[in-house]
Amino acid sequence: MTEKPRRDEWKATRPGFDTARALRSIVTVQSSIPEDAFTAKTLGEQRTGSGVVIGENGLVLTIGYLVTEAETVWLARADGRVIHAHALGIDSESGFGLVQALEPLDCPALELGRSDLARLGDSILVAAGGGTKPVQAEIVGKQEFAGYWEYYLDEAIFTAPAHPFWGGAGAIGADGRLIGIGSLHVEQSPERGGPRDVNMIVPIGLLPPILDDLLTYGRVNKPARPWLGVYSAQNEGEIVVAAVSEPGPAANAGLRxxxxxASVCGDEVTDLGDFYRKVWDLGEAGVEVPIEIIRDGRALGVKIRSADRAAFLKRPRLQ
Structure with missing residues (x-):
């Protein structure tokens, strides 16, 4: 059996991986959002994170929440030069966002890797912009992830130690290729030891099937999933409403x-991911979603007319 190299041997054991060149592909992403935008209160009017150059023409891949409803976008290279950019496309299902530089970016493009081939224990480099140091990490989990904002991945990648500036950071595999984009900082409870901080990485394998649509239409060219506008959390086996979007379908139906x-169409909800799947299986955005809720110990039936999340958002505007 071949002994696994230590982390301090990470660079030396991967010939051909030009770390300095790869880090030049990482840029800072800054965006400004109008105060009346739907996401301004929850995500802020000024957002900063990172992105990864994936096209020689200045195409940058980032995490979508950084540029959702962005009025202006700037990219900053590793040397500090700032370039105007445009939010080109956003996919709420994967969480990816595309940004197009409007001036020559002159940064090398990072090749896309195979996130499906990534394995537990693999060494990776998590790199963010702004002159921050990259974090040498390893993959500590590949499993489903359900986010409170009606977001679900069949198999997200989790890495540790966590990078403190995770939003839009590039997760680079041992072959120097991009295997994912940083999305969250979460706490993981492994079978052994206490809780630890990890990054949730959106796998790059979700991008190729939707890339052409994002470049052409700014979104994936298919019917939208039904959106309820509810923020939910799992607590002791129950799915509890933490908040509702105002305005939004759930708020209009009286959820609070x-x-x-408790259930969707009479089928009991077992966890947050199960709740989302049951709602999305009913059809396209606009479908009526019958939900049973428990309020003050009483069961109540509620019918929510779902919507397309994108209809509530300001569309990206070319500068």
Whole structure:
């Protein structure tokens, strides 16, 4: 059996991986969002994170929440030069966002890797912009992820130690190729030892099937999933409403903080991911979603007319 190299041997054991060149592909992403935008209160009017150059023409891949409803976008190279850019496309299902530099970026493009081939224990480099140091990490999990904002991945990548500036950071595999984009900083409870901080990485394998649509239409060219506008959390086996979007379908139907989501179409909800799947299986955005809730110990039936999340958002504007 071949002994696994230590982390301090990470660079030396991977010939051909030009780390300095790869880090030049990482840029800072800054965006400004109008104060009346739908996401301004939850995500802020000024957002900063990172992105990865994936096209020689200045195409940058980032995490979508950094540029959702962006009025202006700037990219900053490793040497500090700032370039105007445009939010080109956003996919709420994967969480990816595309940004196009409007001036020559002159940064090398990082080749896309195979996130499906990544394995637990693999060494990776998590790199962010702004002159921050990259973090040498390893993959500590590949499993489903359900986010409170009606977001679900069949198999997200989790890495440790966590990078403190995770939003839009590039996760680079041992072959120097991009295997994912940083999305979150979460706490993981492994079978052994106490809780630890990890990064949730969106796998790059989700990009190729949707890339042409994002470049052409700014979104994936298919019917939108039904969106309820509810923020939910799992607590002791129950799915509890933490908040509702105002305005939004759930708010219009009378859902409120503290309601327990018990079933969809009479089928009991087992966890947050199960709740999302049951809603999305009903059809396209606009479909009516019958939900049973528990409020103050009483069961109530609620019918929510779902919507297309994108209809509530300001569209990217070319500068």
């Amino acid at each position: 903080r503290g309601d327990i989501l």
